[in-house]
Amino acid sequence: MEKQKALYEYVLRLADDSLILGHRVSEWCGHGPILEEDIALTNLALDLIGQATSLLNYAGELEGKGRDGDALAFLRYEREYKNLLLVEQMNGDFGKTIMRQFLFDAFRKPLFEKLQHSTDQHLAAIAEKSLKETKYHLKHTSEWVIRLGDGTEESHIRIQESLDALWKYTNEIFYKDDVDSVLIAENIIPSSEEIKAEWTKTVNDVLEQATLTIPSNNWIQEGGRKGFHTEALGYLLAEMQYMQRAYPNMTW
Amino acid sequence: MSKKEWPLWEVFIRSKQGLNHKHVGSLRAADSTMAIENARDVYTRRSEGISIWVIESNNVFANDSSESDALFEPADSKIYRHPTFYDVPDGISHM
DSSP states (O other), X not given: OOHHHHHHHHHHHHHHHHHHHHXXXXXXXXXXXXXXXXXXXXXXXXXXXXXXXXXXXXXXXXXXXXXXXXXXXXXXXXXXXXXXXXXXXXXXXXXXXHHHHHHXXXXXXXXXXXXXXXSSXXXXXXXXXXXXXXXXXXXXXXXXXXXXXXXXXXXXXXXXXXXXXXXXXXXXXXXXXXXXXXXXXXXXXXXXXXXXXXXXXXXHHHHHHTTOOOOSOOOOOOOGGGTOOOHHHHHHHHHHHHHHHHSTTOOO | OOOOOOOEEEEEEEOSSOSSOEEEEEEEOSSHHHHHHHHHHHHSTTSOOSEEEEXXXXXXXXXXXXXXXXXXXXXXXXXXXXXXXXXXXXXXXXX
C-alpha cells in the first residue's frame, strides 16, 4: 500500500472515532444527570467534533478527490465509516457513557502524545492540539469511574455491568493492518504495542482504584476499522446525516 | 436509592489579567476534586480564567442582615475616612 493512501485511511479512522463518539456524547445535551455534568458532556462532545473537523478536512486533502470534511462527515454510507465499534455503542446510563469514554480516552491520550512527534507535520499539529483536550477528558472520566465504582452499591453494580458490556470492544483499539505497518515504517505513527502498554496500565490503575473487575470472558468483537459495524451505527448516521440528505448542500 | 443532594460549592475564578479570585457563582459536586472539574466546565468554557478556587458553601459565614444598620451605617457619616481632602498635584494621573 502506498504511503499517501495509507495515511488517508489512518486519518479517516482517527476522524471517525472522534466524529461518531462526539455525536454520541452530544446526545446527552439537555439530558445530563445534573446541570454541571450536562455542560461537561457537551464540552467534551464539542472537543471531539472539533477534532473530527480538523481530521476530516485533512483526510479530504489527502484523498485529493475534492471532498471536504463536511462531505466526508455527512455523505458516506455506513460501510465507509472506519470508527471503532466501541465508540458507536449506545449511551446507556451515565455510567456506561463514562466507561465508554474512559476506555477510549485511555487510548487517545498516549496516541496523541506520540503522534505530536509524527514526521507528518499536519497530523502532528492536530495531535498536539487534541492532546490538551484529551488529557482533561481522561482525567474527568477517570475520576468518575473511580467514584461510581467505589461509590454506592448500586453505582458499583451498574458501572461494572457497563464495563462487562463494553470490554469485548476494547481489543479492536489495537487493530493493526497494512495501513499501520506502512505508516509505522515511515515513523508517521507509533506502534500499537507502545500504545497498548500505556492503555493497559491506565485502565488497570483506574479500575483497581474503582474496585472494578476486568471481565474474564475474553470474547472479542471487531470490524469497525474495516467498515463492518454493529446495528447501533445505522441509527446514529440516519440522525446525523438527515439534514444533508434531505436538503443537499444546505448551510446555515 | 438515596436522593441526597451533593453539597453546594462557591466558585472563585481568577482571570488572566486579574489579580484576585472573584466569586462567579455556585454549583453542586460530590467532593472538591469534582467541584473544580465542574467549575472548569461550567465557568471557564469561554476562557474566563486561569485559576479556580472552590469552597463548600456551608463554610461561608455571613453577617446577619438584620444587623445591617449597626454594622454599616456608622461608616456613612465618616467622610473623613476617604482620602478626598488632598489636592492632587498636576501631572499625577490615575488617582
